[in-house]
Amino acid sequence: MDSPVEIPYQSFIKIDRNSEVSIYMQISNQLINAIQRGFLPFGTKLPGTRALSQILEVHRNTIVSVYDELFAQGWVESLPNKGTFVIGKDQDKPLEIKNFEKRHLENYPKKTGFSFKMSNILDNPFEYSNCEYIFNDGIPDIRLTQIDQHSRIYSSILKRKAHKIGQYNQDGSEFFKQNLSKYLNLSRGLPISKNNLLITRSTEMSIYIVSEILLSAGDTVLVGELSYFSVNMIFQKAGVKIQSIPIDSEGINVEEVRKLCEKQKIRMLYLTPHHHYPTTVTLSAQRRLELLNLATEFGFIILEDDYDYDFHYEKSPILPLASADTNGMVVYIGSFGKSLAPGFRTGFIVAPENLMIEMRKYLGIIDRQGDVLMEHVLGEMIAEGEINRYLKKSLKIYQERRDHFSLLLEEYLGKLIDFQKPSGGLAIWSEWKIPINLMQLSRECAKNNVFIPKTLLYQNKNLTAMRLGFGNLNFEEMDKSVDIFSKTVKMIS
Known part of the structure; x- marks a missing residue:
């Protein structure tokens, strides 16, 4: 040797x-x-x-x-x-x-020595770019978050109360659930207790847990004719049949839902009634009542996703369907702290207690440790009124950005697109009046430092539209990005 x-x-x-x-x-x-x-x-x-x-x-x-x-x-x-x-x-x-x-040891195997199942259903649909200006899906501006203040609260609780919080468990922080249930009662009219809450990491995790428990291969799930692609991916992975329902200015077409229910067994209806994704229209009060009655009559589940409830401007938001549900047909999912720094955000599910017991079993498998300390921080922000003060301040800024962005679109592209200034949310839905190749538009904009992800583009033989997020852009960034955007449109059209 x-x-x-x-x-x-x-x-x-x-x-x-x-x-x-x-x-x-x-x-x-x-x-x-x-x-x-x-x-x-x-x-x-x-x-x-x-x-x-x-x-x-x-x-x-x-x-x-x-x-x-x-x-x-x-x-x-x-x-x-x-x-x-x-x-x-x-x-x-x-x-x-x-x-x-x-x-030497850096030569790690390029491939496994065994076979495994591969799926393109869950391929990452998101794109990333180094462009200076980005139209996103309607994401808050992290620059507005008071990270120093949040960190001080976290540090203070870590010193004062960490020894009182107890062991990590899938049930999460009881303090946070208690305060969140009160917050949702006051802000969204949900007459719930902490026993009706499951704390998750995100909306996608919430929907995954719901799908695992409530859906079986071959079930039929109804979604809007235009719907959230990430959620559809989760449904497809569950092996269900997805059928789309037309959307108009009042939201999902309830008569079409009834017609389908009379023909076949429907297991679930997924909808985003506060601001339909991606068109931002609000489901009318009359249709909300009709859907609740249909769910009770035909026995299907309503999965209500209130992804941006916190962002409303001119008037009070319409209360969720779950607030009027007396028969236990609605499973309500949402997010908390969406306008806070990413590490301070969380998702949640609201449902009757018997379903909650089963959901906790699944959460115990995929997220047993949880983040009780961070949940305690969020609970204290609710208890001290800090979350309300922060939302009030940020909403004023986002409303100003919405108004400015709407003016820019009208000035630069008013003759080329149709859009309505949304009553809430952080994105504007725009439909084109002229024939234009949106993928080509996205590529040309990227060459000029403006990034438009393909997930914001909606184009078929009947529709050419875009969902343009404005929440992440300040006035100067809006001015420059819309100017580049409009010049690119005129160049290729």
Whole structure:
């Protein structure tokens, strides 16, 4: 066997002196990894403790501890007057140590050695860009968040109350659920207690849990003719049949829902009634009552997604369907803290207690640890009225941005598109009056530093439309991006 000093130990043993893992364990783990992968084959003689300590520039006692650890785990044996050797089965074709540099530990396998199921249903539909200006889906501006203030609250609670919060569990923070239930009662008219709440990480996680419990392969789920693509992906993964219902200026067409119910069994209706995604129209009060009656008559579930309830401007928002549900037909999902910094946001599900018991089982599998400390922070923000003060301040800014963005679209593109200034939300739905290739428009805009993701483009033989988010842009950014956008439109049309 080659001399142990010829093995380039420094090439595969990297020591991080700032790591919380002790140095001797770092070295031990990396030597074990080298043995497992055949780079130190059976019979390889390891350097003496003094020699290896000089190679790795550590104290000799550290290497003594390393060898003790390897011996204790059964990776090496020590032979009197001979040295320390790797234990293992002899290989048919032992690895040539002199070729080690070509096969060092960074050569991780490119592919698995086994087969597995692959699906294109869950392919990431989102695009990213380094363009300076971005029209997004209606996402809040993180620059408006008071991160320093949020961090101080978090730090204060960590010092004062961390020992009182208790162990992590899938039930989440009782303090947060108690305060959130009161908040939803006052702000959204939901007559619930903390026992009707499940805290999740996001809207998508909420819908995934609901789908796992309430849907089976072959079930029929109704969605709007234009609907949220991410949710549709989750439904498709569940193996259900998705049927679309027309949308007009009053929201989803209830008569079409009834016609389908009379012909076949419907398991669920998914809708975003406050501001329909993506068109932003509000479901009328009359249709809300009709849908509740239909759900009771035909026994289908209404999955109500109130993704942007907090963002309303001129008047009070229409209360959720769940607030008027007396027969337990509505499962309500929403988000809390959407206008806060990303780490301070959370999702939730509201449902009757018997369903909540089953949902907690699923949450215990996919998110058992949770984030009770962060939930406690959010609970305190509700209890102290901080969330209301922040929303009031941010809503004023977003309303000003909506008004300015609407004026710009009217000035630059008023003859080319139709749009209505939305009563809430952070995006404007625009339909084109002229024939235009939206994918080409997106590509040309990107060349001029304006990014329009393909998920905002809606084009078929009957419709050419876009959903343009304005919440992330200040006035100056709006002026420049709309100017570039309009010039690009005129160039290609």
